[in-house]
Amino acid sequence: MxxxxxxxxxxxxxxxxxxxxxxxxxxxxxxxxxxxxxxxxxxxxxxxxxxxxxxxxxxxxxxxxxxxxxxxxxxxxxxxxxxxxxxxxxxxxxxxxxxxxxxxxxxxxxxxIPTLRRVVTALFMAIPTISSVLLVMSLIFYVYAVLGTSFYHEIAPEYFGNIFLTFITLFQIFTLESWASGIFRPIFEQEPWAWLYFLTFIVISAFIMINLIVGEIVNNAQKITDDIEEDTDEIKEDTSEIKELRKEIQELKELIQNKSE
Structure with a gap:
């Protein structure tokens, strides 16, 4: 065994x-x-x-x-x-x-691989905070979906024809995939103030919220690393104490042997 x-x-x-x-x-x-x-x-x-x-x-x-x-x-x-x-x-x-x-x-x-385990553990630890952030993001998506459908359903019905299409469009904008040339510029040509709607959504959803999620995961990963280092330091202290005890025992043995002689 x-x-x-x-x-x-x-x-x-x-x-x-x-x-x-x-x-x-x-x-x-x-x-x-x-x-x-x-x-x-x-x-x-x-x-x-x-x-x-x-x-x-x-x-x-x-x-x-x-x-x-x-x-x-x-x-x-x-x-x-x-x-x-x-x-x-x-x-x-x-x-x-x-x-x-x-x-x-x-x-x-x-x-x-231990480092991968720490990353995944940090991800799971961040789930409660991420859930709250996702809830806020859902509210932001909903508000902007209603606004987008109200403002642009006639200008771009293929993107903002109803709230479901607007949700899909907002998700595309959120990923920053072809949002400027494909969605924004045709609307901007007819509605000059459209930049305010698109840029505020991108800043709030894509930049601020994602950074909150990433920051929480990084904080948890750092916390796990600190805990591991603390445990390692404790093990090192215990090991040094054991070495000192062994040294004292050896000295006692030598002292007893000298007295017996």
Missing amino acids: NFIKSLVTDKRFNRFITALILFNAVLIGLETYPPIYENYHTYFVVIDIIILIIFALEVILKILVWKKDFFSNPWNIFDFVIVLGSLILYSTPFVSVLRIFRVLRVFRTITA
Whole structure:
């Protein structure tokens, strides 16, 4: 059991699994090219089975080492579900569902690389704040959709003919995709004050709100990093204390030996 534990916690083993996940991702991408997949179909299937077996063995070994504690980590549960789902569905007619599980294996890169785990954790921690920001953005979209439909439904009915079309148009403007030449300038030629509507919407939605979301994620990522550094400092302090205790014990032993002599 000690050998298995040293194996699954070894950095070289984790690097091998990470490389295998990335290699599996490349294979899945190559399968989208019909000429390559049709010519080497057998090789793709054999390699995929070997990779799946290795992933299954990895999960089994980790369960043997950590037992119930394995399922206390959400990332371990994520790995377990993906591997188990792939195994169960491999010989079934549910090919489309199996493909989903095979593609989801790429996400195991997150579980294998600590920095990616921190980023995703920061994203989840920011969900409450992001939800509030999204609610404010929804209100802003709604207000501007009503205004846009009222002002420009006759000038550009294909973009502002009704509130649904206006929502789609605002989303295109929000992404800054061809909004100036395709939407703004034709309206601006007939309505000179249209720049005020478009620019205020872009500044409020695309710049301010997105920066709020990104800022919250960055703050959470920094918080996680600070917590890890704090834990590391505590471990270093404990290690130094243990070294000092060992040194004192050794000195006591030497003192006792000298007195006994």
